[in-house]
Amino acid sequence: MTLTDLRYLVALARERHFGHAAERCNVSQPTLSVAIKKLEDELAVTLFERSAADVKITDIGARIVAQAEKVLLEAGQIKELATAGRDPLSGPLKLGVIYTIGPYLLPHLIPRVHEAAPSMPLLIQENYTARLAESLKRGDLDVIVVALPFEEPGIVTQAVYDEPFRVLMPAGHAWEKDESISAARLAEAPLLLLGAGNCFRDQVLEVCPMCRSGEGLQRTLEGSSLETIRHMVATGAGITVLPSSAADPLPGGNNLLTVRPFDAPEPFRRIALAWRVTYPRSGAIDVIRSAILGSPLPGVRPVTR
Amino acid sequence: MTLTDLRYLVALARERHFGHAAERCNVSQPTLSVAIKKLEDELAVTLFERSAADVKITDIGARIVAQAEKVLLEAGQIKELATAGRDPLSGPLKLGVIYTIGPYLLPHLIPRVHEAAPSMPLLIQENYTARLAESLKRGDLDVIVVALPFEEPGIVTQAVYDEPFRVLMPAGHAWEKDESISAARLAEAPLLLLGAGNCFRDQVLEVCPMCRSGEGLQRTLEGSSLETIRHMVATGAGITVLPSSAADPLPGGNNLLTVRPFDAPEPFRRIALAWRVTYPRSGAIDVIRSAILGSPLPGVRPVTR
DNA sequence: GGCGATGTATAGTTATTCTCTATCGCAGAC
DNA sequence: GTCTGCGATAGAGAATAACTATACATCGCC
Numbered sequence: 001m002t003l004t005d006l007r008y009l010v011a012l013a014r015e016r017h018f019g020h021a022a023e024r025c026n027v028s029q030p031t032l033s034v035a036i037k038k039l040e041d042e043l044a045v046t047l048f049e050r051s052a053a054d055v056k057i058t059d060i061g062a063r064i065v066a067q068a069e070k071v072l073l074e075a076g077q078i079k080e081l082a083t084a085g086r087d088p089l090s091g092p093l094k095l096g097v098i099y100t101i102g103p104y105l106l107p108h109l110i111p112r113v114h115e116a117a118p119s120m121p122l123l124i125q126e127n128y129t130a131r132l133a134e135s136l137k138r139g140d141l142d143v144i145v146v147a148l149p150f151e152e153p154g155i156v157t158q159a160v161y162d163e164p165f166r167v168l169m170p171a172g173h174a175w176e177k178d179e180s181i182s183a184a185r186l187a188e189a190p191l192l193l194l195g196a197g198n199c200f201r202d203q204v205l206e207v208c209p210m211c212r213s214g215e216g217l218q219r220t221l222e223g224s225s226l227e228t229i230r231h232m233v234a235t236g237a238g239i240t241v242l243p244s245s246a247a248d249p250l251p252g253g254n255n256l257l258t259v260r261p262f263d264a265p266e267p268f269r270r271i272a273l274a275w276r277v278t279y280p281r282s283g284a285i286d287v288i289r290s291a292i293l294g295s296p297l298p299g300v301r302p303v304t305r
Numbered sequence: 306m307t308l309t310d311l312r313y314l315v316a317l318a319r320e321r322h323f324g325h326a327a328e329r330c331n332v333s334q335p336t337l338s339v340a341i342k343k344l345e346d347e348l349a350v351t352l353f354e355r356s357a358a359d360v361k362i363t364d365i366g367a368r369i370v371a372q373a374e375k376v377l378l379e380a381g382q383i384k385e386l387a388t389a390g391r392d393p394l395s396g397p398l399k400l401g402v403i404y405t406i407g408p409y410l411l412p413h414l415i416p417r418v419h420e421a422a423p424s425m426p427l428l429i430q431e432n433y434t435a436r437l438a439e440s441l442k443r444g445d446l447d448v449i450v451v452a453l454p455f456e457e458p459g460i461v462t463q464a465v466y467d468e469p470f471r472v473l474m475p476a477g478h479a480w481e482k483d484e485s486i487s488a489a490r491l492a493e494a495p496l497l498l499l500g501a502g503n504c505f506r507d508q509v510l511e512v513c514p515m516c517r518s519g520e521g522l523q524r525t526l527e528g529s530s531l532e533t534i535r536h537m538v539a540t541g542a543g544i545t546v547l548p549s550s551a552a553d554p555l556p557g558g559n560n561l562l563t564v565r566p567f568d569a570p571e572p573f574r575r576i577a578l579a580w581r582v583t584y585p586r587s588g589a590i591d592v593i594r595s596a597i598l599g600s601p602l603p604g605v606r607p608v609t610r
Numbered sequence: 611g612g613c614g615a616t617g618t619a620t621a622g623t624t625a626t627t628c629t630c631t632a633t634c635g636c637a638g639a640c
Numbered sequence: 641g642t643c644t645g646c647g648a649t650a651g652a653g654a655a656t657a658a659c660t661a662t663a664c665a666t667c668g669c670c
Contacts (some may be wrong), residue, residue: 002307018618033619046585051459052617056444058585060390064383066468071379078306078372082348085365139361153638154356157646217666280351280363323647336629338648355647357637458667
């Protein structure tokens with residue numbers, strides 16, 4: 001019993017004439033005859049009474065035809081589902097973002113994505129890189145926004161933008177007079193950092209290796225956010241390093257804090273999208289990338305490749 | 306897209322492993338691989354993300370699998386329907402009976418059929434032979450009980466019993482003293498007959514051709530039944546001829562009427578079953594025949610052939 | 611009662627499609 | 641590096657479904 005057989009069956013039930021039904025199915029009359037006979041043999045029931053005058057459907061035949069129509073209808077739904085789901089911009093996209101990007105990127109990203117792909121709702125999770133990677137591989141996430149380097153088997157990455165680091169200090173800080181700050185000097189001051197697990201913490205420590213053992217390193221509680229740290233800086237608890245997207249929007253509306261760039265060459269982080277190499281909705285990823293690049297993130301430089 | 310493909314699809318969605326799914330479907334792994342790929346090409350969507358680690362179903366894939374399961378379920382119903390309908394003694398049987406048999410046969414027939422085939426309800430229609438033949442050919446009836454001769458293209462008949470004719474007269478009638486009656490004498494008396502269209506009318510007139518022009522022929526209204534005629538006879542309006550099944554049950558409980566057989570050779574009618582030669586439920590016909598022969602119809606002689 | 615018209619079934623052939631075995635290729639693990 | 645697991649691919653063979661041609665059955669007609 002195949003779907004084709006059922007189509008023949010339904011056609012014959014409608015036409016009550018083997019020749020006409022065959023024509024409607026674009027097959028020859030013997031093809032239809034044989035198919036119906038095969039069905040009858042397989043089901044071990046007589047579906048039609050054939051006679052020279054006309055073709056009559058049997059009682060049981062009528063019931064089976066009705067069921068066959070239901071089957072064909074449901075089968076047609078499969079094609080409909082496929083058509084509807086063919087658009088990579090249709091259906092929810094599960095997006096992961098690291099903590100140090102989410103609060104600055106998402107407010108811009110979400111409306112842009114919604115505009116570019118109205119039928120692709122975003123399901124967003126913020127987390128550490130390691131957790132995002134795990135979810136991505138498990139399939140709980142489709143795409144993640146992380147900082148490079150990021151290497152995982154089965155995962156491909158695409159750099160999106162570079163983001164310079166900034167020094168954030170309380171207003172009136174001694175360094176305020178300097179146009180830019182040398183990374184080495186970070187070890188001199190009380191430096192507030194995110195807790196372990198945040199990749200940004202490690203990136204800052206890489207910029208200033210001496211800070212690892214520096215006297216000024218103040219451990220912040222794990223899970224603290226950049227916003228928390230910024231408040232702490234504003235109260236004079238120390239200085240910190242922020243990515244430009246987090247640091248640069250401030251000066252306009254905050255006179256408790258001062259932002260300074262680093263001496264050239266500016267340290268920076270490279271932000272990338274990552275997804276399973278097998279992920280089929282590349283169009284959706286393109287939309288995310290475009291939306292990120294279209295977001296007003298101060299100081300960032302798109303990575304064109 | 307075939308039902309087999311859908312079975313493979315569902316199996317893969319359950320197993321998340323091409324090899325295991327193939328095994329469960331009793332096919333080789335390449336067979337399943339190819340089938341899934343074909344489905345994906347046909348639907349133009351990616352149903353599964355394959356990687357070395359495991360097989361992940363896509364969002365759209367999951368929806369399509371759910372629909373495929375529904376299709377397979379409905380398709381399975383077809384087999385169930387076929388199994389349930391395979392029994393020729395299952396499902397209603399549309400039975401037609403001529404007016405001059407129905408009232409005497411059906412009260413016996415119905416309980417017997419119900420006992421022999423409890424899941425075969427009878428849908429009964431009483432009518433003239435011509436009307437029954439028409440309905441039978443149209444498919445509105447499955448089997449009819451008629452008097453022979455009955456020849457119709459595409460219709461086969463099977464004689465069931467012979468039924469002798471009787472003469473019915475009012476009690477105290479002049480012929481009451483005779484043990485049997487000669488057919489020729491019918492022309493002498495006022496003879497009450499059914500209206501045109503009833504085959505029994507014609508059969509009686511054949512027994513006594515002179516009656517056609519006989520003075521005693523009293524036309525009864527068309528549509529009158531044997532019962533009506535019997536009451537008329539009881540009131541002395543004339544005599545009539547009845548089949549034995551209608552005439553013989555009476556004497557026990559009616560002293561207004563007298564029944565006499567004809568002189569040998571007794572005229573009789575041959576009652577038969579008729580159905581479309583294409584009608585597939587021969588088992589149902591056998592049940593009807595047996596039930597008729599099992600009914601206590603006085604005077605009738607089974608036709609064995 | 612033969613005969614043509616109509617309509618379905620069957621035969622035989624061809625084409626397609628399905629399934630198999632064997633093998634490749636990739637990716638992750640050791 | 642090599643090994644291993646697993647899915648994809650290639651090519652051959654088998655099964656099946658399609659076609660054309662024709663047989664067969666029935667009915668209406670002369």
